[in-house]
Amino acid sequence: xPYSFVEIQQSKSRSxxxxxxxxxxxxxxxxxxxxxxxxxxxxxxxxxLPSGLRxxxxxxxxxxxxxxxxxxxxxxSAGHWLVATHALIDKTVQYMSGRVAADGKDDERVFRNxxxxxxxxxxxKYLIEPYxxxxxxxxxxxxxxxxxxxxxxxxxxxxxxxxxxxxxxxxAHEAGHxxxxxxxETTVTxxxxxxxxxxxxxxxxxxxxxxxxxxxxxSSSRRxxxxxxxxxxxxxxxxxxxxxxxxxxxxxxxxxxxxxxRADAMAVRLTRNPLALAExxxxxxRRWKGGGIPGEAMDxxxxxxxxxxxxxxxxxxFSDLFSTHPPIKKRLGIxxxxxxxxxxxxxxxxxxxxxxxxxxxxxxxAKTLKDIPGVAIPAPLATVGGAVIASGLxxxxxxxxxxxxxxxxxxxxxxVYEGVQIGRCTACLGALVGEMDVLHIxxxxxxxxxxxxQELARITRExxxxxxxxxxxxxxxxKSIVCPSCLDTNRRxxxxxxxxxxxVEVDKCKLCARVWFDRDELEILQCLYENENMAVNK
Amino acid sequence: xxxxxxxxxxLVMLVLMIVGMYNALxxxxxxFQNAWSQIDVQLKRRHDLIPNxxxxxxxxxxxxxxxxxxxxxARQMAVDASTxxxxxxxxxxxxxxxxxxxxxxxxxxxxxADQTMLRLQEELTTTENKIGFARQYYNDEAGRYNTxxxxxxxxxxxxxxxxxxxxxxxxxxVAERNAPQxxx
Numbered sequence: 001x002p003y004s005f006v007e008i009q010q011s012k013s014r015s016x017x018x019x020x021x022x023x024x025x026x027x028x029x030x031x032x033x034x035x036x037x038x039x040x041x042x043x044x045x046x047x048x049l050p051s052g053l054r055x056x057x058x059x060x061x062x063x064x065x066x067x068x069x070x071x072x073x074x075x076x077s078a079g080h081w082l083v084a085t086h087a088l089i090d091k092t093v094q095y096m097s098g099r100v101a102a103d104g105k106d107d108e109r110v111f112r113n114x115x116x117x118x119x120x121x122x123x124x125k126y127l128i129e130p131y132x133x134x135x136x137x138x139x140x141x142x143x144x145x146x147x148x149x150x151x152x153x154x155x156x157x158x159x160x161x162x163x164x165x166x167x168x169x170x171x172a173h174e175a176g177h178x179x180x181x182x183x184x185e186t187t188v189t190x191x192x193x194x195x196x197x198x199x200x201x202x203x204x205x206x207x208x209x210x211x212x213x214x215x216x217x218x219s220s221s222r223r224x225x226x227x228x229x230x231x232x233x234x235x236x237x238x239x240x241x242x243x244x245x246x247x248x249x250x251x252x253x254x255x256x257x258x259x260x261x262r263a264d265a266m267a268v269r270l271t272r273n274p275l276a277l278a279e280x281x282x283x284x285x286r287r288w289k290g291g292g293i294p295g296e297a298m299d300x301x302x303x304x305x306x307x308x309x310x311x312x313x314x315x316x317x318f319s320d321l322f323s324t325h326p327p328i329k330k331r332l333g334i335x336x337x338x339x340x341x342x343x344x345x346x347x348x349x350x351x352x353x354x355x356x357x358x359x360x361x362x363x364x365x366a367k368t369l370k371d372i373p374g375v376a377i378p379a380p381l382a383t384v385g386g387a388v389i390a391s392g393l394x395x396x397x398x399x400x401x402x403x404x405x406x407x408x409x410x411x412x413x414x415x416v417y418e419g420v421q422i423g424r425c426t427a428c429l430g431a432l433v434g435e436m437d438v439l440h441i442x443x444x445x446x447x448x449x450x451x452x453x454q455e456l457a458r459i460t461r462e463x464x465x466x467x468x469x470x471x472x473x474x475x476x477x478x479k480s481i482v483c484p485s486c487l488d489t490n491r492r493x494x495x496x497x498x499x500x501x502x503x504v505e506v507d508k509c510k511l512c513a514r515v516w517f518d519r520d521e522l523e524i525l526q527c528l529y530e531n532e533n534m535a536v537n538k
Numbered sequence: 539x540x541x542x543x544x545x546x547x548x549l550v551m552l553v554l555m556i557v558g559m560y561n562a563l564x565x566x567x568x569x570f571q572n573a574w575s576q577i578d579v580q581l582k583r584r585h586d587l588i589p590n591x592x593x594x595x596x597x598x599x600x601x602x603x604x605x606x607x608x609x610x611x612a613r614q615m616a617v618d619a620s621t622x623x624x625x626x627x628x629x630x631x632x633x634x635x636x637x638x639x640x641x642x643x644x645x646x647x648x649x650x651a652d653q654t655m656l657r658l659q660e661e662l663t664t665t666e667n668k669i670g671f672a673r674q675y676y677n678d679e680a681g682r683y684n685t686x687x688x689x690x691x692x693x694x695x696x697x698x699x700x701x702x703x704x705x706x707x708x709x710x711x712v713a714e715r716n717a718p719q720x721x722x
Contacts, residue, residue, distance in 0.1 A: 106657070113664035121671035123679075124576055164663070270671065 019189045019254045024077045026247065031073035036061060084192045089145050092191065093131055096295040097436070098153055101130040108132065111159055114168050115152050118175035121270050126150050126178055132159065134439050136502070136529075137290030138283070141301040142174035144183040152178075155290065156443065162280055169267050169277035173303055176266030182259040183301075190298040193251025197297040200245040248297065249322055255300045257319075257326045264331055274338035281335070282346055285328050300324040405430060406481035406493075406507075406516060417522075418444045423484070431522050432484060435513040438498070441522070442529045449527045456520055457527040460504060481516065483509035502528050559695050566686055570679035570704050577672040577707065581616070581629060584665045588613045588636075591658050595639065598649035605642050608635045622705055636662070673707045680704035 061069075101108040101115075115130040122128075131153035133139075138158045144150040152174045154167075162170065177183040268274045281304065290296060290306040299305040305325045315327060336343060403412050405425035412423035412432055418441045423432040433441065449457070483493050486509055493507035493516060504525045507516040517525075592606050599606065612635040616628040640659075643649055650656075684703050687696035695701075 106660075110660060110664075113660065114667075117664060117667045117671055120576065120580065120668045121675065123573060123675045168667070270674070 016185045016188050027073040027077035028070050031069045035069045088191045089143050089151055096133050098131040098133045101132050114171045118171050122179045128152050135293055138287045139290045140170045140303045142177045142183045143187045144178055150178045165276040166280040168271050170280050172267035172270040173263045176263035186255055186300050189251050189254045190300050193248050194297050196244040197248035200241040252324045255324050260326050274335040278332050278335040402487055403484050406484050429519040431517045433515050438515055453523045453527050457524045460524055481507055485514050486511045563701055566683040570683050573676040573679040577676055580668045580672050585617055587661055594654050598646050602642055605639050609639050677706050
């Protein structure tokens with residue numbers, strides 16, 4: 001274990017060569033398998049010799065075949081490698097919709113300053129760029145490419161919820177990754193093997209959508225037309241996707257869990273503040289770490305894995321191989337030992353936050369807002385061309401034109417709300433908001449909320465325990481609405497929670513990422529976020 | 539003939555070894571001098587911040603002439619200092635006078651709420667941190683260099699070519715960074 005940054009930089013580890021070799025081997029093996037299968041089963045190359053003897057099946061791969069297959073696979077894997085590692089930082093950051101932290105805003109400047117401090121701590125050898133990911137999730141990551149460019153990124157949720165010392169500790173942890181060089185290998189390995197994961201995701205989504213439309217009553221006739229062969233094809237695709245997913249996981253073979261302990265140790269060496277890092281890890285661990293957002297597949301680059309995996313909490317050979325992060329309990333234990341503190345101290349410090357959670361868990365009413373008397377949302381009524389339309393909440397309406405309210409079919413009126421352009425239905429007071437604009441609205445300090453909104457927010461909050469048991473379950477509603485902007489009846493908006501922390505049920509369009517808020521839902525979300533953040537900051 | 543060749547070979551080897559060791563020491567010396575200049579950059583930043591800080595504080599702290607003048611004076615001394623040991627002493631004085639200024643500022647709620655003051659305070663915090671990190675890095679490099687010139691056989695070369703040990707950047711009061719108050 002090196003003790004200074006000078007020594008850390010001298011003892012850089014390099015396992016990138018191994019992941020490149022593995023990639024090539026994977027391609028070659030895959031190509032050989034495919035060639036053999038094609039030759040044997042599809043081209044019907046015979047194994048019977050004229051003399052009546054049978055050749056061994058492996059003879060199908062004669063030296064010439066071997067040569068061109070291996071050559072092709074080599075070229076393919078080289079292409080894969082080059083495409084994946086070209087401009088990898090820009091691509092990755094763009095993938096997560098990241099942006100450079102602004103100098104003009106006070107809180108973002110603090111983050112810029114902290115990253116600049118980390119740069120100085122490495123002897124000015126790395127000019128680290130500060131990036132922000134616009135999401136309420138809590139996580140942090142570091143990226144580095146072959147040109148020596150390095151980036152430390154955090155989510156906006158993290159920036160809002162941690163104090164300066166905790167942020168310093170998190171950034172120092174990421175700087176530790178960069179200085180020791182394991183950041184480069186993590187980034188490259190993640191990016192290279194992410195491709196398999198992405199292919200798998202896309203296939204799964206295709207499969208999923210066809211299932212959704214298949215079970216929906218609108219397309220049942222279409223399903224019969226397509227017949228069974230389509231299903232069989234999907235099954236094959238799904239199996240291939242599973243294999244690809246597994247290959248994606250294999251990428252983590254090259255990422256040691258130990259590097260997290262090392263980066264923790266370096267963070268403590270820099271900041272001399274193990275308690276702040278322990279607090280930060282504890283806070284991140286207890287909140288939404290970003291499962292489901294773009295970039296989740298690259299879980300190795302984050303300070304805590306956004307994926308919820310049982311392996312992360314175990315210590316055995318299998319976990320060591322396939323998990324990218326060590327158990328959080330162990331990391332916390334080491335840090336607390338350094339600070340001469342116990343886990344109970346940490347818990348005590350977090351007591352307020354904890355009691356909030358527990359309070360809510362008493363008897364979670366598994367009701368939706370609509371079931372609660374007194375706060376029931378009135379059915380929207382609208383007058384269009386002299387005729388009164390009462391669509392009734394949630395009933396699917398066949399849309400006729402773009403930019404009509406999906407509930408009432410009244411034109412959406414553009415409105416500037418908290419400095420953001422939204423579309424508002426004048427009849428039911430629902431609102432169509434872009435995904436990024438939701439974050440902006442929620443992040444802006446807003447007006448006072450009246451008693452009704454407060455009450456609605458309280459009831460919504462009480463449901464949080466129900467959601468916690470299975471937080472990432474998206475709720476797919478049979479009565480899902482069609483996105484007014486895309487008007488694609490095959491891909492209806494999905495009913496889901498804004499995020500597990502803020503269990504407001506909304507409809508989200510997967511195509512254009514716009515979110516439909518029914519009446520009051522936007523205000524409830526704002527109110528929830530504000531209440532929570534005020535409590536955290538004070 | 540053969541003994542002669544052996545002697546020449548050994549001599550050439552020895553010269554090459556000495557050159558290699560000498561170059562390694564020079565590299566380390568440049569590294570720690572470079573690390574020192576990094577501290578200098580940050581110290582200069584702090585010097586530039588202080589007049590603004592004093593100017594902003596003056597508007598609110600009418601009864602604290604002494605403290606403010608102390609900071610200004612300490613800054614002037616730090617700017618004027620030329621040798622390393624002078625610099626260390628002056629910077630330590632500046633640090634402690636800034637600390638007392640910040641302690642006094644606690645009594646002025648209006649000053650604490652002032653936007654300019656808040657920004658300056660953040661700038662000061664980050665500069666102090668950078669000084670700390672640059673100091674750590676310098677001490678690492680200086681320690682490596684010092685170890686190198688004192689261990690055998692480098693020590694022979696170091697004494698022949700007058701490599702002087704590097705001075706560590708130490709603070710008088712090693713005021714540990716306070717553990718943060720947990721606030722939620």
